Amino acid sequence: MQGTVATFDQSTRAGSLLTDEGMPLEFPAESLAEHIRHLRIGQRVFVETDGDAVTSIKIWQ
Template sequence: MQGTIATYDPRTRSGTLLLDDGTEIGYPAEAFAASGLRLLRLGQRVRIDCDESGQVTRVTLPTFR
């Protein structure tokens, strides 16, 4: 899935994402840390991976082809 960063707290390294379908979901610091990214910007496009329960497990930058 892809979306944009809606909120980001640099202290906790967590926030919320606005998915392309309009759904807003939270992401934990662990999902951010798994990507190896150091900083996210509001409005930045990202790709997310989720587990079977729908929890965000990884936030990465999208790849363009």
């Protein structure tokens, strides 16, 4: 699925996003792809989930 970054804490690398379906999701630092060093609020991302938990975030290109 796809979404938009709502919050991102640079120190913890965790944050939240809003899916295109309007569902808010929190994500842990472990879900970020290795190449991601920073996310901007409003940035588009690809999101993989396992139920309600975010398992992977990749940058929208």
